Amino acid sequence: MEITEQLHAKGLKSTPLRSSLMKIFQDHHSPLSAEELESKLKGLDYDPASLFRCLKKFTEAQLIRVVDLGEGFHRFESICHVHSHHHHVMCNSCKKIETIPFCIPKEIETHLKKTGYSHLTHRMDFFGLCGSCS
Amino acid sequence: MEITEQLHAKGLKSTPLRSSLMKIFQDHHSPLSAEELESKLKGLDYDPASLFRCLKKFTEAQLIRVVDLGEGFHRFESICHVHSHHHHVMCNSCKKIETIPFCIPKEIETHLKKTGYSHLTHRMDFFGLCGSCS
DNA sequence: GTTTATGCAAATGGTTTGCACTCGA
């Protein structure tokens, strides 16, 4: 499906900024910060406020999701329905972020349900030094 | 050990703000936000900037640790060496935070080490509705 | 032609910093 169509399918208008953003998210599967997006949008004339407004709209439309790795700012990554739920490892030195194919053991959520919790979600992230930085 | 002694042991001077903070952290084992600390410090005359400076010093001195639950602000909890490493569940409705006695399976870190990562740490938090809010 | 998105500028919220003053050891 064309980028314009994808936007229209979510009830969003297609604009230069939005389609550039969509293209970036299609090409990059690791979570990007607003700053990183800005550097990838170099050449395009736009306002930072519009960037954040787009990111909010995209998030609401489930085109992307917010990733918070405790860095003091947010990251955004495209929602690929093939590998929807996943976790990340970030290198503390080069800040490279990789997706990891493991999830938490069911037993923990099962235990929490037994103690009364419902509608459970979780967050799990790893931090360390990657092979190249070690 | 007296609070004053604990501070001195870390090379920190004892002041009204610092000893009040220490007392709060000793009495509350769930992670507290700066705002929550301020309401517990009611009656004491101090500057918010000093509060953050104390929290930073305490963190550096390993008296407390920063807990980031993705709320847009930090929480701080005392480091109790008896139960040093642990995780949290937060209720999305009443914001109650509980400590949970489970950790991630060793296999995940083992796998990450095999792919080249070293000095690994992790973060794992659960979110849901607690028994009372369900 | 309407609705929606954008640019600009100013505001927000959590937190940090510079600097002169004050206090604890």
Place this chain on the structure above:
DNA sequence: TCGAGTGCAAACCATTTGCATAAAC
């Protein structure tokens, strides 16, 4: 006494908002 801690005001940084203009459909 003397360095560490504080108050005050201003700065910071990521993000948000109000409002008038401009572009998409």
